[in-house]
Amino acid sequence: MEVNEQIAINHGLKSDEYKKICQLLKRTPNITELGIFSAMWNEHCSYKSSRLHLKKLPTKGKKVIQGPGENAGVIDIEDGDAIVFKIESHNHPSFIEPYQGAATGVGGIMRDVFTMGARPIANLNSIHFGSPQHKKTKNLLRGVVHGIGGYGNCMGVPTIAGQTSFDSSYNGNILVNAMTLGLVKKNKIFYSKAAGLNKPVIYVGSKTGRDGIHGASMASASFDEKIEEKKPTVQVGDPFTEKLLLEACLELMSGDSIIAIQDMGAAGLTSSSIEMASKGNLGIEIDLNKVPCRETKMTPYEIMLSESQERMLIVLENGKEEVAKKIFDKWNLDFAVIGKTTNSKNIELFFNREQVAKIPVNILVENSPMYDRKWKKSKLPKKNKIKNEVLNKLKIKDVLKKVLSNQNICSKEWIWQQYDHTVMGDTIQKPGGDSGVVRVHGTNKAVAASVDSSAVYCWAHPLTGGKQVVAESWRNLISVGAKPIAITNCLNFGSPEKEENMGEFVECVQGIGEASKYLNFPVVSGNVSFYNQTKEVGIKPTPSIGGVGLIKDYTKMISMDLKEIDNLVLIIGKTEGHIDQSLFARTILDEKNGPPPEVNLFNEKNNGETILNLIDKGYVKSAHDISLGGLLVAISKMCIKGNKGIKISKSKNLINEIEYFFAEDQGRYLIEVNKDDLKEVTKILNKNSVHHEELGIITQNDMIINEKTKVTIDELKSYYTNWLSKFMS
């Protein structure tokens, strides 16, 4: 087929991008080459709209072994151990085919982690759906949850935490972000940089089929009414093969055969081979007849663009082919020497002894387009004036019932009960807490992880929202007693070609950068998902932040369930009564405007570090950060989990009772302390200038507020636990 501009445009390339290709090649590309360009230069693979801004994120730190640019980030957790982790989106395919889309998202991120030599030890996810009333929501939710469980459960990796939200802005574009943590010895980390000439290039794993062709291009475009027709671009997952691939790769990695390894994810064989060559400043020659194929008569174009799952590309040391083949034979996986490294700095493909593509690697990578897109700065909205008369009419108990049973607050047990969260025998904090926690097998250490996003805040004011999500991730780690180390981010936005959406992206990234720099909480990996958009309607900006922290002695881990009657609960951080953009404002007042709560990074850092100090000294019996829903929601969850009551007496401050209980001021936590320790705890808090006040005293049952409102624990439970299972039945 003769290539022309129209064919290039059909491949998702822009007219001037096609011209640039012809110019760089000094000729017209053939169809296979055009396919390769389209795969490498789409938004998903090239980050052409985001690169300029991502550069501004802080990515370095004492604990950072590997920042962005590899398959995943790596951090040091001492004693020669390291954690490899990353979050990635699989939004577009999950909307088209929820089970396979979500399943292969989970499979892909686990492969990114074990490609680096790490055994996956925990999965997390952040999933966002349209309004519960929308006709597709229920099926999408069910499909996504089954898909995540279907893949993760079979792999035998526990799913330890997650986040689920519902918002009508996701009606046409759901979000599925999957995160994996893996454990590796610091001196056994594998990278994707090829090295050495004439080294064998090995293909292992599943056979290549016709599934997922143009998957990455599909994920780089907005949706329209014909989206159902894109089903063939969705990959099909086989977790069983991936489990075998995991074991086989780790077995091979225990020796010294591998020079470089790269999984075949988005854009399959194309991006994996080109990335390895590019990083090693080498060329690669591949004989496509040697690629194991599932279907007959596959063309070079199809082989290069297939996104069939569970495949890896390895550059081996010379003479190690037999050792490697034996391992893959044992695990019943395909193994083929398909090419070699060269000094030509070209990617050269052969098929039936003819050269079918020859492209200089640097053209594909370094010369890929980069855009400084136009973007619009957003203003901080004006504060709403909410009249006391309006608030005074409300009954606390009625509000609490509505807020606790709201779809974005209520228990997500229906979801996480379908994920195996205990396999591997090291899960010491299950889903439903502030962070999931797994022990580092065979040690006294544990790793905590949390995934967070606050699309509403980001939508109201992207800069503040970006900061807030990082701060919330930080708080969730602190609340379980973990020292926060680093984050991974999954940046889900609408079309970068629209100034408003691009502005949301730029300013969210700026907020993330500011907070992570201030908190010394660097970004070590991540991914960008643009075009979460159907026709002209984009999603609310939704950066998901995956935070990871270390607990040096896992017996000191903290959970949120109230522990002992007569202990006191303290509020750490100041309650100013910020109601705008709170769940209360949206669900009770039906007020959607106004600024999100301000994020004071000094307070975040100071409050968090002081709490860690208190935890280390053994003063904190339970802890929970105050976030969505506010103070009363936070304490309700602690009561429900601990099966205990509390007698609350609101201190005499000036703000209205409703504001006090439902405001979403940042930087706040609840901690439980023993009465006998109060003096010492207060001393430490005062010494560090941490604002604190007493919320109340723990009782056997019932939540009693200011002596006039009584809510039984059973009532709290019924508000909190029923919504989702009822919705899904």
Add this chain to the structure above:
Amino acid sequence: MKSSVITFPGSNCDRDMDVALKKFGFNNKMVWHDDNELPKSDLVVLPGGFSYGDYLRCGSMASKSKIMQSVINFAKSGGLVMGICNGFQILVETGLVPGVLLRNKYLEFICKNVFVKLDNKENTYFKNLNKDILEFHIAHNEGNYFCTKDQLKEIKDNNQIAIYYCNKEGKIEDQYNPNGSIKNIAGIFNKEKNVLGMMPHPERMIDQSLSGEDGSIFFKNLINNIK
């Protein structure tokens, strides 16, 4: 005491079982499915997971593995064979224990703590246990035990029902049945009581930081009974 844990392609609780057995004093060996011979063992465990990806039918392909012939011989000569979760599914497929395991009633994977009531302590697994109700952990998609009326009568007559799903107080009722199993059955023996298949995972409940410690009680008692 010597034990062996079989690793099938797709097993994923094999390491957890190895950790548990060693913790309570077993000298455990991992055995590859493609081996011909079992090492000398006092106990053989078929672990949980997704052997062969649960393709065809859970446990069916693993039941035809090379090693299974010697496991079957070992069981028939009176050796102790315990199948947990996918291991139970494999046992059912070999015919060492009666019945089948269907998809959970609500068609969803379930991962949670459950209580089980012991029905029969006249066997090496539960003899001398000082508790009748244990808190165990389940994590499965196909744990809905089913058998014919005649089989049910037979396993009842032979005291082959090992454990039932129940509540904290030991009440065996429909509402405490997580997966739709006939008569709330969570585990069964062969006629001779040397082969035990059960859905719950005792190996996930072996220290106080995990879901609970009733697994420890089970393993400690088991090794004492074998000694």
